Amino acid sequence: MILSWKAPIYHSETLLGSYDAEIGSYETAGSNFDYLSLLSGEPYPADMDRPKIFFPCQKKKLLAYDCLWLLGDIPLVSERLADFLMQKANHHIQLLKPASIAANGEAVDDGYYIVNVAQAISAVDHSKSVPELSDSGTILYFNEIWLHDTAAGMDGIARERDSGDLLISQDLADAMIENRFKGDKGLGFYIANQSxxxxxxxA
Structure with a gap:
């Protein structure tokens, strides 16, 4: 089974990271960083800056978790989880060290890494899914989405080519659960079958 991996539904907004020293910022001031590059399923551009990360919570609260989330449903993982992912899916991910991480203005020196997935696959079951299309026929998003149980190229972790969803295999998700990695309200694994x-x- 292929699962979607994104922020849990009811996770704390104070544990949602932005890309500058203010809540809700998708940009890092004075930088060429573009968060959309982390949704493309491509290697992170070599000439692009690493972002500054800001969380509006106390440092102690942030450090309790292995899996945090940045705007755009992009995972930020602890060093322990980063090492695990490199062991299980190193061919398909890049671990990016942010330029800096701050929690309520306090510097976070512990190892946290942005997960960039450098592989895109097609896993949406278009016979069941209901897309919202632009005037030109391009898929904007899905009102209902179903994923195939298997898909060519799916090996641990990937980006879905049409929806942009971060995908994870059931086996890898189960291994993360069994190893007791911790995220607020869970690790954010979903079965995509209509909703x-x-x-x-x-989640």
């Missing part, structure tokens, strides 16, 4: 259903109470 998003939490997988093993992880």
């Amino acid at each position: 998003f259903t939490p997988y093993k109470n992880q």
